[in-house]
Amino acid sequence: MSMESLSILPQITITRSFVSEKTRTRTPFKRTPPKFLELPRGPSESKYLFRRKLCLSNGNGEIRRIPHVLGDRDGVIIVDHGSRRKESNLMLNDFVAMFREKTGYPIVEPAHMELAEPSIRDAFVSCVQQGADRVIVSPFFLFPGRHWHQDIPSLAAEAAKEHPDVSYIVTAPLGLHDLLVDVVNDRIKHCLNHVAGDADECAACAGTSKCRLY
Incomplete structure (x- = not known):
């Protein structure tokens, strides 16, 4: 015969009893649960994926995700296609200024995928120089075409090679919002x-x- 009892809060207590023909033993032990549980990362996960964490809710004991938020050491790159028309490129600067003012994010840089400067590499360097240790590359594109699937991730990966201690992510385009x-x-x-x-x-x-x- 065996019996187990489990209590989650404020600590885990597990008691096991085993009955045999000759002896009866009782082995109690206690363990305080960790506040955070790290999910293992597989070898196929690249470094630009955010580290995933879980926390134990103190309300009903459910496990839930901690939302990721931007901090002072996060850099944001707003990247558009780029144009040979100077006025079009300058409009991205205006949008970045609007974005920075409205969100309050301290490190926000414009970048053009091609045809104009600053490049994604230039913007990445600027973010790191301002103290960013994580860079969010946000494509200023409507839909997930070839530029989002291939070109921007490739350029971002190339830029990140020069900063091995800085993680990054390429976010989704604007899409159906x-x-x-x-x-x-x-x-x-x-x-x-x-x-x-x-x-x-x-x-x-x-x-x-x-x-x-x-």
Whole structure:
């Protein structure tokens, strides 16, 4: 006959009893559970995946994930395709300034995948020089095409080789996000208002005279 009893909080107590024909033994022992449990990392996981942690909830004993948040030593790179048109490249700088101001993240750098500077490598170096030990490469692209699947990860990996102590991740593109519906709808309404003479050109097409009926 065997019997086991388990108590989770505030400590784990396991008592086992074993009965044989000759003797009866009781072996109690106690162990305080660790606050955090590290999940093992397989050999196929690359270094730019965040380390995964679990914590024991003090509410109902359930195991749940700790959300990852950006800190002072995280660098963010907003990377677009890049253009031969100077005005288009400068708009990325404006967006990065808006992003930095609204989020409060201290290290945010622009980068162009090709055709213009700064490159992903340049932005990576700038983040590290400002104290980043983790870099988040965020593609300013709508959908996961070849640039997201191949080009940007390849360029990010090449840039990271020079900084072996810095981890990084390439995040998802904008994709099918609910807020993009509002953005597209706002653009449509603004352009129609401009054509009707009720609004100025927006920053995207200012000075181009492209926003008109044909």
